[in-house]
Amino acid sequence: MATLTVQGVPLGEGRPKVVVPLTARGPADLVAAAEHLAGLDRGPDLVEWRADHFDRLDDVAAVVAAARSIGAVLGGTPLLFTIRTAAEGGATEIDGDHYLTVNSAVVEAGAAHLLDVELRTAEPGRRDLVSAAHARGVAVVVSSHDFEGTPDRATLLDRLRRMRDLGADLPKIAVMPRSPADLLNLLDVTWTFRQESERPLVTMAMGATGVVSRLAGGVFGSACTFAFVGAASAPGQVPLAELHQVLDVVHGDDRTDHAEHHGAERA
Numbered sequence: 432m433a434t435l436t437v438q439g440v441p442l443g444e445g446r447p448k449v450v451v452p453l454t455a456r457g458p459a460d461l462v463a464a465a466e467h468l469a470g471l472d473r474g475p476d477l478v479e480w481r482a483d484h485f486d487r488l489d490d491v492a493a494v495v496a497a498a499r500s501i502g503a504v505l506g507g508t509p510l511l512f513t514i515r516t517a518a519e520g521g522a523t524e525i526d527g528d529h530y531l532t533v534n535s536a537v538v539e540a541g542a543a544h545l546l547d548v549e550l551r552t553a554e555p556g557r558r559d560l561v562s563a564a565h566a567r568g569v570a571v572v573v574s575s576h577d578f579e580g581t582p583d584r585a586t587l588l589d590r591l592r593r594m595r596d597l598g599a600d601l602p603k604i605a606v607m608p609r610s611p612a613d614l615l616n617l618l619d620v621t622w623t624f625r626q627e628s629e630r631p632l633v634t635m636a637m638g639a640t641g642v643v644s645r646l647a648g649g650v651f652g653s654a655c656t657f658a659f660v661g662a663a664s665a666p667g668q669v670p671l672a673e674l675h676q677v678l679d680v681v682h683g684d685d686r687t688d689h690a691e692h693h694g695a696e697r698a
């Protein structure tokens with residue numbers, strides 16, 4: 432089972448990597464939030480900028496500048512750039528062309544290490560964006576979110592395979608479980624895909640019923656889990672410090688590794 436290594440952080444190997452989203456609206460608050468994360472004794476392994484919350488998303492240069500500022504503060508910690516559209520539970524009704532323009536500009540500027548491309552993005556833009564990211568050495572997360580329910584196992588597996596076939600380095604699926612059976616299906620599909628695929632994946636079930644997937648999804652093959660500092664960016668997310676403690680119980684304490692990943696690159 433292969434690993435995707437981004438900025439020295441191995442995804443799909445060992446303990447799942449913790450991602451904290453930044454959801455501040457303005458550049459100064461974003462930088463302050465990034466500084467806070469960078470200063471934590473036990474910070475995240477990756478940081479996601481949820482640029483759909485940014486109050487200047489219409490200004491491509493402002494987005495690129497903010498991504499650069501966040502990246503500079505984070506040092507070596509990998510930065511995932513995400514515009515989560517309203518249709519997928521995000522904070523903005525962005526038009527399709529502007530979505531492609533902003534994402535392409537961030538990729539061309541080398542301002543992020545990973546790029547989230549929503550599966551629902553229309554062709555040919557979707558394929559062009561994936562190719563542009565790969566040409567710049569940016570890893571691609573192809574994502575899909577179901578806020579209403581959980582598709583059946585066959586549909587989930589088919590979705591993950593389509594993401595892989597599109598060139599996703601890290602397919603990602605979030606669902607809303609309506610019962611423990613939905614949660615079991617998601618975990619089952621996660622492990623099935625993990626075994627058949629040459630790349631890691633990320634899955635999570637949202638809401639209260641899904642919390643266990645954020646705590647123990649790594650056992651079933653999910654490479655990352657999202658936690659919050661300040662404000663959650665999705666239902667059911669767990670505070671960062673508590674998530675680290677639970678992962679210590681489930682996977683063992685990684686403090687030495689963690690210090691090595693980030694300490695080495697910042698030094």
Ligand SMILES: O=C1C[C@@](O)(C(=O)O)C[C@@H](O)[C@@H]1O
Nearest residue numbers: 452513605635637657664665
């Ligand atoms: O796709 C995801 C996962 C997520 O929706 C979650 O459920 O934790 C949080 C988002 O910020 C991120 O882009």
